[in-house]
Amino acid sequence: PRPPDAVLQCHECGRRAAPPRRCPACGSDRVRPMGMGTERLQAEVERAFPAARTLRWDRDTVRGRDDHRRLLERFAGGEANVLVGTQMIAKGLDLPRVTLVGVINADLSLRLPDYAGPERTFQLISQVAGRAGRGDLPGRVVVQTYAPDHAAIVAAAAHDYEAFAAAELDARAAHDHPPAGRLARLVYADRDRARARDVAAAMAASLTEDRDRRGLPGPRVLGPTAAFISRRRGLYRQQVTLRGADPMPLLQRIDFPRGWTVDIDPVSLL
Missing domain, CATH: 3.40.50.300 (P-loop containing nucleotide triphosphate hydrolases)
Structure with missing residues (x-):
């Protein structure tokens, strides 16, 4: 049985909530830890x-x-x-x-x-x-x-x-994952959730446009999407992923402003 004082807490963002008694998507009560x-x-x-x-x-x-x-x-x-x-x-x-x-x-x-x-x-x-x-x-x-x-x-x-x-x-x-292909993980973090999404979307659109205008063979631009850990230390995080061809010809001209983290060939996408 579930303890009466049971609580769920995220170790990344600190959010606390009571465990759900029903599935929020389908309403089923067949929910257990x-x-x-x-x-x-x-x-x-x-x-x-x-x-x-x-x-x-x-x-x-x-x-x-x-x-x-x-x-x-x-x-x-x-x-x-x-x-x-x-x-x-x-x-x-x-x-x-x-x-x-x-x-x-x-x-x-x-x-x-x-x-x-x-x-x-x-x-x-x-x-x-x-x-x-x-x-x-x-x-x-x-x-x-x-x-x-x-x-x-x-x-x-x-x-x-x-x-x-x-x-x-x-x-x-x-799937063009390393070492067969290349990866770049771009994460933008902001205290405002909507601004984080908008800035990441603008970056993804700019990268796609620049790639196509210059006739580069790749990479594919995926996202933006909420990062796996979507909020950390009060910051909302959006992720853009480049996959396939070498991302450096596309990224080397960009002066990333504050809030961006760029990881080339990351050992993890989480």
């Missing part, structure tokens, strides 16, 4: 395994500069036998006594509107799997996923980098 945060996951582990001694590693527990080191020392020293954390614990930890690693919602990146999602999914599973069995004892990795047949999941489970790279390169080439 999906997934879980580290705090809830820690509680579930402690409920399922009463003898477990747990520690949690996330941005709420490691705020200070030395908090990472202290928490790692506590875990390595045997104060806890279960470490629950975010992707922060996926990289670079050498814990010889860890023999079992679980990856929860491993396919989350696959459901985001980003061309690099499969790569991040493969990378995460491969990195987390490397935390188990680093000592004399063998290790085991359990992956929770709603997409067990996805190429990234299958290749990561088999430790098959070559198969993943071949499939991913073909998929990216079909």
